[in-house]
Amino acid sequence: MKRRRGRILLAVTGWRPDNWLREFRANAPEREVVTEPDGEDDASIRYAVVWKQQSGILSRLPNLEAIFSVGAGVDHVFHDRALPNLPVVRIVADDLTMRMGEYVVWQVLDHFRQGATYRAQQAARIWKSLPQMAAGDITVGIMGLGVLGTDAAGKLAAIGFRIAGWSRTSKDEPGIACYHGEAGLDDFLAVTDILVVLLPLTGATKGILNTGLLAKLKKSTPLGGPVLINAGRGGLQVEADILKALDNGTLMAATLDVFGTEPLPRDSPFWSHPRVTVTPHDAAASDPHALVPQVLRQMDNLEKGAPVTGLVDRKAGY
Amino acid sequence: MKRRRGRILLAVTGWRPDNWLREFRANAPEREVVTEPDGEDDASIRYAVVWKQQSGILSRLPNLEAIFSVGAGVDHVFHDRALPNLPVVRIVADDLTMRMGEYVVWQVLDHFRQGATYRAQQAARIWKSLPQMAAGDITVGIMGLGVLGTDAAGKLAAIGFRIAGWSRTSKDEPGIACYHGEAGLDDFLAVTDILVVLLPLTGATKGILNTGLLAKLKKSTPLGGPVLINAGRGGLQVEADILKALDNGTLMAATLDVFGTEPLPRDSPFWSHPRVTVTPHDAAASDPHALVPQVLRQMDNLEKGAPVTGLVDRKAGY
Numbered sequence: 001m002k003r004r005r006g007r008i009l010l011a012v013t014g015w016r017p018d019n020w021l022r023e024f025r026a027n028a029p030e031r032e033v034v035t036e037p038d039g040e041d042d043a044s045i046r047y048a049v050v051w052k053q054q055s056g057i058l059s060r061l062p063n064l065e066a067i068f069s070v071g072a073g074v075d076h077v078f079h080d081r082a083l084p085n086l087p088v089v090r091i092v093a094d095d096l097t098m099r100m101g102e103y104v105v106w107q108v109l110d111h112f113r114q115g116a117t118y119r120a121q122q123a124a125r126i127w128k129s130l131p132q133m134a135a136g137d138i139t140v141g142i143m144g145l146g147v148l149g150t151d152a153a154g155k156l157a158a159i160g161f162r163i164a165g166w167s168r169t170s171k172d173e174p175g176i177a178c179y180h181g182e183a184g185l186d187d188f189l190a191v192t193d194i195l196v197v198l199l200p201l202t203g204a205t206k207g208i209l210n211t212g213l214l215a216k217l218k219k220s221t222p223l224g225g226p227v228l229i230n231a232g233r234g235g236l237q238v239e240a241d242i243l244k245a246l247d248n249g250t251l252m253a254a255t256l257d258v259f260g261t262e263p264l265p266r267d268s269p270f271w272s273h274p275r276v277t278v279t280p281h282d283a284a285a286s287d288p289h290a291l292v293p294q295v296l297r298q299m300d301n302l303e304k305g306a307p308v309t310g311l312v313d314r315k316a317g318y
Numbered sequence: 319m320k321r322r323r324g325r326i327l328l329a330v331t332g333w334r335p336d337n338w339l340r341e342f343r344a345n346a347p348e349r350e351v352v353t354e355p356d357g358e359d360d361a362s363i364r365y366a367v368v369w370k371q372q373s374g375i376l377s378r379l380p381n382l383e384a385i386f387s388v389g390a391g392v393d394h395v396f397h398d399r400a401l402p403n404l405p406v407v408r409i410v411a412d413d414l415t416m417r418m419g420e421y422v423v424w425q426v427l428d429h430f431r432q433g434a435t436y437r438a439q440q441a442a443r444i445w446k447s448l449p450q451m452a453a454g455d456i457t458v459g460i461m462g463l464g465v466l467g468t469d470a471a472g473k474l475a476a477i478g479f480r481i482a483g484w485s486r487t488s489k490d491e492p493g494i495a496c497y498h499g500e501a502g503l504d505d506f507l508a509v510t511d512i513l514v515v516l517l518p519l520t521g522a523t524k525g526i527l528n529t530g531l532l533a534k535l536k537k538s539t540p541l542g543g544p545v546l547i548n549a550g551r552g553g554l555q556v557e558a559d560i561l562k563a564l565d566n567g568t569l570m571a572a573t574l575d576v577f578g579t580e581p582l583p584r585d586s587p588f589w590s591h592p593r594v595t596v597t598p599h600d601a602a603a604s605d606p607h608a609l610v611p612q613v614l615r616q617m618d619n620l621e622k623g624a625p626v627t628g629l630v631d632r633k634a635g636y
Contacts (some may be wrong), residue, residue, distance in 0.1 A: 042606040050534060098478045105477060106431050107425035119437075124595045125589045127581035158417045158476050159423060250431060263445035271443045278440045285450040 003013035003193055006046025006299075007032045009061065012070060013052040020049070020070070023292035032298075042256050048298055052076040059084050059126030066302055068295050070286050072148060073233060074312050089298050090318070092310040095290030097151045103231055103283040104196055105159065107138060108140055111227045112161075113195060116253070116275070117294040126163030128190075133222045143208075144170045144199040144232065145178070146318075148284075152173040152196065168204070168316070186241030189216035194227045201233035202317030214245040231283035234258040234283040239270070246275055257283040324364025326351045327379065329371040330388060338388070341610035348616075355379060365617055369512070369604075374400040384620055386613050388604050390466060392553060392630050393519035406630040407616050413608030415469045421549055421601040422470040422514055423477065425573040426458055429512060429545045430479075433594070434571070438607040451540045453478030459510030461495070461526075462517040462550065463489045464636075468604075470514065484507050486522070486634070507534035512545045519551035527555040532563040545571030549601035552576040556599075557588070562636030564593055589635055 008024065009018055010033050017035050020100040024033045037045065037060060046060045058064060059082040066087045069077050069242050069243045077083065106234045107292075108114075114130050121128055140156050142149045145167040153163045166188040172178055179188035195217060199205045210229065217226035228251055230237055239260055245251040253275040259268070262281055270276050301308045312318060326342065328335055328351050335353050342351045355363065355378060363379045366388045375380060377400040384405045387395050392408045396400065428434075432448050435563060438519050439446055452510045458474050460467045463485040471481045475493050475608045483494040484506040488498055497506035507513075513535060527548065535544035548555055557578055562627055563569040571593040577586070580599055 008574060010339060067385060099450060102431060102477055105423065106427035106433070109427065110433070111634065113420060115428070117426070118597050118600075121598070122589060125584045129596045129598055129600050129603065132417060132600070134413065134605070134608070135420060155473075155476055158473055159420055198396050235631075266443050271440060277437075279436050280439070280445045280447055282450070284446050285447065287450065287452070291450070313587075317466065 003157075004184045006063075007034060007041070007044045007063065008033050008299075009033075009037060009045045009057075010050045011048060011050045011057055013054065015051055015070075020292065021289040024049075024296075026211075027293050028296050031299075033127075049295060053080060056078045056082040058082070058315075066299075068298065070291060072100075072284070073200055074318060075235065076232060085314075087302070088309055088312040088314065089295075089302075090310040090312055091286065091291055091294060092147050093291055093294040095287055095294075096284050097147055100148045100198070100231065100283035101151050101155050103279075104229065105155050107229050107231075107277065108156060108161070108194055108196065109159070110277070111223070111253055111255070112138060118185055127151045130158070135257070136162065137222050138162065138224040139164050139191050139218070140194045140196055140197060141166065141188055142176075142196045142298040143167075143174070143188075144197065144243070145173060146198070146230060148201075148295075149196075152198070166187055183303065185213075186216055189213065189269040190218060192226065193218050193221040193223055194229065197228070197230040197232045197236060199232045200318030201235045201250075204317070206235050207238050209242065211238070211244065211250075212248050214241065217250075221252075223252055226248060227252055228254040228256075230255070232259045234260045234262060238311070243273070245270055246273060251275075253277075255279070257281055324381075324617075325349070325359070325362045327355060327366045327368060327375075327382075328353050328361045328368075328597065329375055330369040331371065333369055338610065340409050341606040342367075342614075344505040346614050349601050349617075361447070366444060367613060368395060370394040371398060373398045373501060376400070377382050377402050386618075388609060389614070390418075390602070391518055392636060393553065396635065401630075405620070405626070405627055406632065407613075407620075407632055408628045408636070409604065409609055410611055410628040411607055413612075414602050415465055417548065417602035418466045418516070419473050421597075422516075422547065423473050425547050425549075425595065426474060426479070426512055426514065427477070428595070429519050429541070429571055429573070430456060434595075443552045448466060454480065454633045456480065456511045457495075457509050457536070458483050458512045458514055459484065459506055460494075460514045460516060461485075461506075463494070463516065464516070464518075467514075468494070470516070479512075482506055482540040492519075503531075504534055507531065508536055511536055511539040511541055511545065512547065515546070515548040515550045515554060517550045517554055518636030519553045521634070524553050525556050527560065529556070529559040529562065529568075532559065532568050539570075541570055541600075543567060545570055546574075547571040548573070549575045552580060557586075561587055561591070564591060569593075571595075573597070575599055578596065 022165045044063045051070050069090045082305045115169045139162040141164040143166045170180045255277040257279045364383045369388050389407045407569045458478040459482040459486045463483045481494045484497045573595040575597045
């Protein structure tokens with residue numbers, strides 16, 4: 001008997017499954033996709049495609065072979081304390097990379113070109129030139145030099161910014177002044193005018209954006225003070241510390257796309273802070289149309305024993 | 319007797335001359351710079367460096383050899399009805415090109431990534447994802463494919479946008495779908511989602527941004543309607559037509575850095591239009607520190623008979 005192609009469990013919490021289901025059916029009609037284990041036929045489920053899956057749901061599937069995250073991050077997968085010890089694959093896709101690149105360039109430019117000041121002037125009908133810095137006098141420091149970080153670095157460099165980068169392990173990327181590890185962090189922060197955070201959330205990075213780190217950012221920046229852009233994960237930031245840094249002048253401004261609690265509660269002081277830009281975890285949306293073919297390609301690769309992009313190192317946590 | 323190096327007349331209206339004088343003195347102490355003709359020694363003035371010079375001021379200098387604009391545009395030079403028939407040289411400098419590139423990318427991204435909607439949501443403490451378009455589904459059409467236009471095109475293409483370009487004469491630029499002349503204008507507009515205008519102001523381009531042109535922009539754009547970004551000259555736009563187009567849905571939004579009357583009068587409806595971004599002719603500031611060495615290099619080239627970058631074709635007007 002020919003081995004049946006594995007069924008897929010789609011377990012996305014907080015997202016509507018419809019678009020994902022439609023794309024799976026359109027791209028792989030031969031693969032059956034279900035949105036919950038049905039007890040009867042759980043043994044036929046070989047793959048799980050997840051976003052914040054219910055704890056314990058995966059451990060009940062006896063023949064599960066791999067877990068696919070529908071985002072670039074996988075911290076939401078590891079919340080599951082009964083997570084089976086199986087390969088976890090995250091999204092590495094041009095579509096997601098392009099969207100993150102747009103977001104980072106957009107927000108870096110909005111701070112660098114003083115968007116908030118121009119908008120306030122417009123609201124007050126004030127015609128007044130602002131002093132212009134040269135991009136070549138500003139260093140954008142990127143924490144996290146994976147696919148997203150190096151792509152954003154290239155786009156920012158093309159616009160004229162100087163680029164520094166920090167990563168857990170040693171990297172050598174052309175056009176990026178690379179620092180790594182705990183030993184390299186202070187030197188990296190000391191040259192950084194605009195800090196862009198694209199780190200994964202792991203045990204080692206939780207709460208890394210705190211008073212101690214922010215105080216080490218470059219002080220004599222032409223921007224008037226350092227700027228923070230976090231498009232990684234909310235768990236990276238100690239939010240009380242960021243507020244304090246904004247209020248005591250350690251930080252001049254911030255763009256935050258992610259928060260410890262999402263949706264950001266209505267009483268959060270970030271909403272109305274005059275020097276904070278809030279976006280609703282929208283830096284790089286996971287678009288089923290673009291991402292499902294990528295997930296299916298990785299399933300095919302797993303089945304053929306071909307190399308799989310985005311295979312997570314469980315010890316490192318990303 | 320050794321020929322004395324020519325004196326320079328610096329005639330900038332509306333700008334403070336101090337920084338320009340300081341840079342000339344620092345970079346070329348051997349060249350004397352005056353800020354007005356003094357009658358006595360007018361015959362020794364060989365070069366004029368100007369921004370909106372007083373009409374007739376240059377025609378009184380018997381030995382003037384060339385006129386340098388301190389901006390990329392030269393329309394302000396030609397306002398002078400007594401302008402002597404001498405070479406006019408405009409600024410072509412990396413510094414100006416980089417600043418314009420930043421501005422164009424910033425504003426294209428702010429429209430494409432729905433900055434105004436996110437800011438309104440933040441003000442109302444609303445956490446709501448917005449549908450995201452892919453940059454590859456959007457064509458940015460650039461009018462004016464000189465140094466500024468082709469540079470901005472490259473930066474936008476790197477971010478993922480499709481690029482079309484329109485110029486007076488035929489051009490063939492890699493990565494740009496090129497259109498030219500009156501015959502090519504309608505086809506160019508029909509593919510354009512975001513129109514970026516970097517044209518010089520000449521007899522042929524005055525008032526080109528009018529109802530007829532705006533009505534030909536791509537209608538079925540993923541943005542909900544076409545967007546106009548004018549960082550060229552105010553004289554290119556018929557402002558009543560742009561307001562009408564914004565209000566009747568022909569245009570979805572606009573960024574205007576330049577206006578027919580500058581400073582923009584306090585009672586202009588552009589200030590408070592919810593879908594208009596106003597900046598005070600700040601897209602690319604002329605920075606004396608970066609530009610004076612470039613002007614001096616061109617003076618040296620003129621004196622040596624070497625090729626001069628930015629020599630204006632007086633018939634074309636740029």
